[in-house]
Amino acid sequence: MDIIQKNGNIVLKNIKDFVPKHIFECGQCFRWDLEEDGSYTGVVYDKVINVSLEDEDVVLKNTNVDDVENIWINYFDIGKDYGHIKKELSDMDEYLKESTKFGYGIRILKQPFYEMVISFIISARNAIPMIKRSVNKLSEDLGEHIDTYNGKKYYSFPTVKSLANADIEKITASKIAFRAPYIQKTAKMIEDEDIQEKDFEKLTLDETAEKLTKFAGVGAKVADCIALFGLSKYDAFPVDVWVKRVMEEFYLKDTNMSLPKMRKYSIEKFGSLGGYAQQYLFYYAREKGIGKNK
């Protein structure tokens, strides 16, 4: 991979397995939006960045070489060989072969731990467009104005402190409804106990899930999402409605397996590749509407 400056933008040359649509629409993130020109603009780490694919190159706008080297290379997981991961999954069965072929440009983003906690609490019993709307409104109301890009204002994700100290009305204003008390409680707990990403570094997935489910509004599925997207626990396998459908369609026809058992089954089946398998399957299932009318 080479980093080149061109017209004030940064161009990443020779990047494989990187398709913005696949990355930003496979359900892992809520602060990336499609622009009219097909590019995606996102807010991460108090920074606004625009990403597009031009021929074989990844073009990054509104950023600089320092940030690319210090932040975005890591965030986009550029150092990882996703080709190898897809090959291993493809060799397992025809379904994974098809799914990895369909979402061939997916990469799992390394997102901020605490933002994942709050965002996925909001995700419970909610629709993805609504989750995005709520997260953006919450940032507008309780975060900081960090940048204006293409005439649009962008706001940072609210800090732990601002959420912990916010009135409940200020939180419910983001259409977060019955999840608002969960968010307030959890933000307070994170602040009071000074819980940080590094506290999870040496924990197994089960230990991580056990610790995370102590948060209000965090059950098995949300914990797995936080573990996968915010803590780089790649053996996590979040089972949501879509994953349940696609698992039943592909592997567990007419079994009527409970969610905890399906989680255990999948973790054992996919092992260290569980998180990747989950993302390819989720994207495939959701884009194709697998098992929706049953």
Next chain:
DNA sequence: TTCCAGGGCGGGC
């Protein structure tokens, strides 16, 4: 109008 969305919680058994 009714159903559903990247579920969790508290209750019951």
Next chain:
DNA sequence: GCCCGCCATGGA
């Protein structure tokens, strides 16, 4: 351990 009703909101 499993199942049930409930939880707001908006889009289809």
